[in-house]
Amino acid sequence: MRSVPLYEAKAELFRLLGHPVRIRVLELLQERPMPVRDLLAAIEVEPTGLSQHLAVLRRSGMVTAQRDGSTVVYSLAGGDVAELLRAARQLLTQLLTGQHELLSELLQAETKTR
Known part of the structure; x- marks a missing residue:
């Protein structure tokens, strides 16, 4: 094996x-x-x-x-499964926050070019 x-x-x-x-x-x-x-x-x-x-x-x-x-x-x-789910939630929060910030920047840039 x-x-x-x-x-x-x-x-x-x-x-x-x-x-x-x-x-x-x-x-x-x-x-x-x-x-x-x-x-x-x-x-x-x-x-x-x-x-x-x-x-x-x-x-x-x-x-x-x-x-x-x-x-x-x-x-x-065990508690490790719960910890993994918490880590996934934190990671998603960070990723989505970053995407929201990027979207805001794109919208501001769009407004300036009009």
Whole structure:
């Protein structure tokens, strides 16, 4: 078994996170552990689709599942997932702020040339 280069492992992580439903599940689970019914109520997705996404997240080790009677409750596997989501939010804020500033400059330049 050959080891995977770090950049390939990182790419696989981002592929795993590359679906909006998975990101939304992780965001919701930051707030508290949730049963599947609550996740379904919060995310517009078919139950089978949610089940598939939860299975991917569970296999990756990002979420854990515990059975409580007939209910399955999901939670984040650790604080690092929440930290990653916070970092993504900060990065997006910086990128969008930069784009907003660029748009303002473009609009000002447009006004001056008229």
